[in-house]
Amino acid sequence: MIFPKNFYWGTSTSAYQVEGGIKNDWSAIGGKYNAGKACDHYNKYEQDFDLAKNMNNNAHRFSIEWARIEPEQGKFDKKEIEHYKKVIDSLKKRGLEPFVTLYHWTLPNWFVEKGGWLNKESVKYFTRYVEFVVKNLDVKFWVVLNEPNVYAPKCFLTGEWPPFKKSIFKYLKVSNRLSDSYKKSYKIIHKINPKAIVGISQLTNYFEPAHKWFLPEVLIAKIFWLIYNDYFCYKIKKHIDYFGFSYYFHDRIVWYPPFRKNLNKEVTDLGWEIYPKGIYFVLKNVKKYKKPIYITENGLADAKDSRRKDFIINHLKHVNKAIEDGIDVRGYFHWSLLDNYEWARDGGYGPRFGLIEMNYKTMERIPRDSSLIYAKICKNNSL
Numbered sequence: 001m002i003f004p005k006n007f008y009w010g011t012s013t014s015a016y017q018v019e020g021g022i023k024n025d026w027s028a029i030g031g032k033y034n035a036g037k038a039c040d041h042y043n044k045y046e047q048d049f050d051l052a053k054n055m056n057n058n059a060h061r062f063s064i065e066w067a068r069i070e071p072e073q074g075k076f077d078k079k080e081i082e083h084y085k086k087v088i089d090s091l092k093k094r095g096l097e098p099f100v101t102l103y104h105w106t107l108p109n110w111f112v113e114k115g116g117w118l119n120k121e122s123v124k125y126f127t128r129y130v131e132f133v134v135k136n137l138d139v140k141f142w143v144v145l146n147e148p149n150v151y152a153p154k155c156f157l158t159g160e161w162p163p164f165k166k167s168i169f170k171y172l173k174v175s176n177r178l179s180d181s182y183k184k185s186y187k188i189i190h191k192i193n194p195k196a197i198v199g200i201s202q203l204t205n206y207f208e209p210a211h212k213w214f215l216p217e218v219l220i221a222k223i224f225w226l227i228y229n230d231y232f233c234y235k236i237k238k239h240i241d242y243f244g245f246s247y248y249f250h251d252r253i254v255w256y257p258p259f260r261k262n263l264n265k266e267v268t269d270l271g272w273e274i275y276p277k278g279i280y281f282v283l284k285n286v287k288k289y290k291k292p293i294y295i296t297e298n299g300l301a302d303a304k305d306s307r308r309k310d311f312i313i314n315h316l317k318h319v320n321k322a323i324e325d326g327i328d329v330r331g332y333f334h335w336s337l338l339d340n341y342e343w344a345r346d347g348g349y350g351p352r353f354g355l356i357e358m359n360y361k362t363m364e365r366i367p368r369d370s371s372l373i374y375a376k377i378c379k380n381n382s383l
Contacts, residue, residue, distance in 0.1 A: 001316075001317065001320040001382055001383040002320075002381065002382045003320065003323065003381050003382060004323065004329075004330065005381075006330075007330060007331060007332075007381060008058060008059040008097060008099075008294065008330060008331030008332070008333075009056065009057050009058055009059065009331070009332060009377070009378035009381075010052070010057045010058070010059035010060045010061060010096070010097075010099070010331065010332075010333045010334075011052060011055075011057060011060060011061070011333055011334050011335070011336060011337035011355060012060075012061040012062070012296060012297050012333040012334070012335050012336055012337070013041065013060075013061070013062045013063070013336055013337050013338065013340065014062070014063040014101065014104040014105075014146065014340075015062070015063045015064065015065035015068075015104065015106070016035055016038070016063075016065065016104065016105075016106045016341065017035065017038060017336075017340040017341045017342070017343075018038050018039040018041035018048075018337075018338055018340045018341070019038055019039075019040075019041050019042040019065065020035065020036065020037040020038035020039065020040045020041065020042055020043075021037065021042060022035065022065055022067060022068065022106070023067060023071070023109065024065070024066075024067035024106045024107060024108060024109060025067075025106060025107045025108075025109060025111075025112045025116075025162050025163075026106055026162060028109055028112075029162060032344045032347050032348050033162070033344055033348075035341040035348065036341075037360075038340060038341050039338050039339070039340055039358055039360075039363070040363050041338070042083075044363070044365075045087055045090060046090050047365065048337060048338065048356075048365070049090055049091055049094050049096060050094070051337070051356055051365060051367065051371075052094070052096060052337055053094040053095070053096065054367075054375065055355065055371055055374055055375040055378060056375050056376075056378035056379040057096060057378055058095055058096060058097060058378070059096055059097040059098075059099060059331060059333070060091055060096045060097075060098060060099065060333075060337070061098075061099035061100075061101065061143065061296060061333050062087070062098070062099075062100065062101065063100070063101035063102070063103075063104040063143075063146065064084055064100060064101070064102055064133055065080075065106065066102075066103065066106070066107065066108055066111075066129055067106060067107065067108040067109070068080040068083075069081060069084075069129060069132065069133060070108055070110075070129050070132075071108060071110075072110055073110045073111075073114075073125070074128075076132050081132075081133070081136045081137070084133075084137060085136070085137060085138075088100075088137060088138065088139060097140070097141065098139055098140075098141065099141040099142075099143060099294075099296070099333070100137065100139045100141065100142055100143065101143040101144075101146050101201065102129075102130055102133060102142065102143065102144050102145070102185070103126070103144065103145050103146060104146040105146060105147075105150075105151050105161075105343075111125060112162075112163065116163060117173075117174040117177045117178065118170060118173060118174065118177075122177050122181070123177055123180045123181045123184060126181045126185070127181060127184045127185055127188055130144070130185045130188055130189070131188050131192070134188065134189050134192050134193065134196075135192055139196070140195070140196060140197055141196075141197050142189055142196055142197070142198045142199075143199060143200060143201050143244055143296065144181075144182050144185045144186065144189075144198060144199070144200055145178060145181070145182055145200045145201070146200075146201050147201060147202060147203040147246065148175070148178045148179070148182075148200070148202070148232055149202060149203055149228060149229075149231070149232050150203050151178070152171055152174045152175045152178065153171060155174070156170045156171040156174050157171045161343070161344075175231075175232065178232075179232060179235040179236055182200060182236050182239065183236055183239045185198075186198050186236075186239040186240075187239075196241075197241045197242060198239075198240070198241050198242075199240045199241055199242040199243060199244050199291075199294075200236070200240065200243075200244055201244040201245065201246055201296035201297065202229070202232065202233060202243075202244065202245045202246070203245070203246050203247075203248070203249075204229050204245040204246070204247060204282045204285070204286065205224075205228060205229065205247075205248075205249040205250070205251050205278075205282075206247070206249070206250045206251065206275065206278030206279070206281050206282050207221045207222075207224045207225045207228070207229070207251045207253055208221055208250075208251070208252060208253065208278075208281070209221045209252075209253050210252050210253060210254045210261060214255065216255040217253050217254060217255050220253050220255060220259055221251075221253040224251065224253060224259075225285070229282075229285065230285075233289065237289055240289065240291055241291065241292075242291050242292040242293065242294055242330075243286050243289050243291045243292070243293050243294075244293075244294045244295075244296040245282065245286060245293070245294075245295065245296060246295070246296055246297030246298065246335070247278065247279045247282050247295065247297070247298050247315075248272060248297075248298070248299075248300075249272060249273070249278075250262060250273050250275030250278040262275075266307070268300040268301045268302060268307070269300075269301035269302055269303055269351060269352065270301045270345065270346070270351055272300070272301075274300065274307065274311060276311070276314035276315045276317070276318055277318050279295070279298065279315050279318050279319060279322075280318040280319075280321055280322050283318075283319070283322040283327050283329060284322065284325075284327065286327075287327050287328075291328075292328050292330045293327065293328055293329045293330065294329075294330055294331040294332075294333070295319065295329065295331065295332045295333060296333050297333060297334075297335040298315055298332070298333075298334060298335060299311075299334050299335035299336060299353050300353065301342075301351035301352055301353055302352060302353075303351075303352040305357075305368040305369055305370050308355075308368065308370035309369065309370045309373045312334065312370065312373060312374055312377070313373070313377075313383060316332065316377065316383055317383060319332060320383060334355060334374060335353055336353045336354050336355070337354060337355060337356060338354040338355075338356045338358055338365065339352045339353060339354035339356070339357055339358035340353065340354065340358070354368070355367070355368055355370060355371040355374060356368065356371060
């Protein structure tokens with residue numbers, strides 16, 4: 001199974017999950033929300049990029065931490081932007097194309113004190129930060145927002161994440177602010193660099209009716225697909241150069257609450273069903289946007305590394321099938337390069353998503369056996 005020439009093979013990380021030493025809205029809460037030292041990637045990024053290079057990667061996705069760049073309102077930290085310049089130079093020297101995420105869920109404390117995304121000036125604040133970063137970093141691929149369809153409901157519907165609000169009206173307001181922020185950022189980035197390639201990373205689940213002959217389940221599955229997968233994307237579809245998505249979940253829809261009943265024949269350490277063929281159907285749906293497609297995240301929690309090899313191979317078989325069927329897929333980024341802080345799930349450091357195992361006491365990095373399999377795939381550009 002051959003992949004296209006110049007296909008991007010990489011891994012993904014995000015600043016708060018790996019860098020360490022960040023002061024933002026999550027760390028301010030403390031407890032399980034404080035990532036603390038994380039993987040100390042802020043200081044060990046060159047070592048980590050060597051590991052990525054050893055896996056024959058030719059790309060890497062990471063995020064900029066807004067709280068580092070603008071620790072006080074309107075005051076940009078030149079030292080921190082210089083740090084990210086070094087990070088990007090380090091990637092390029094190793095032949096790794098940087099895919100840079102501008103917003104991966106965390107916020108500066110001053111922004112939160114002003115009401116965060118509920119503040120009517122929030123779009124202005126965010127796009128000012130975007131303009132500063134883009135003017136100062138030499139980057140081709142920009143991921144403006146990470147999974148806005150996860151952030152908005154987690155923070156403003158279920159209230160699981162800061163600022164722990166439960167309001168349908170606030171959820172809708174924040175969703176609109178995020179889409180406005182994206183569209184204005186898109187225009188700003190292209191004004192600064194007309195050759196830039198700009199998009200988002202959207203969590204896209206495979207919703208399917210438990211019984212394809214039972215109309216209520218068919219309709220419910222379509223409603224879930226529209227609201228969760230497509231709503232935000234329709235709002236910004238005229239302002240994307242590529243479509244980036246992450247795939248983790250298959251949702252088998254039944255007609256009765258809570259409407260999701262998976263068979264769970266095989267699950268991850270977090271109990272998430274492993275369902276590789278779902279990625280094919282997600283790709284078929286994404287094709288309608290008529291843009292190049294990058295799989296910006298796909299991975300699993302697997303501390304024993306007993307399922308990751310087959311997970312990667314089986315998902316990539318379905319990606320390859322999609323390419324054979326004419327779907328324009330141009331890259332695959334496994335989540336994640338390193339074990340990292342996983343957003344207060346199981347205390348933050350319980351889930352192990354890394355191709356590289358982390359010893360958090362010694363900060364030692366230990367390549368897992370699955371990383372050797374991924375390295376072989378990347379080297380051969382084939383399965």
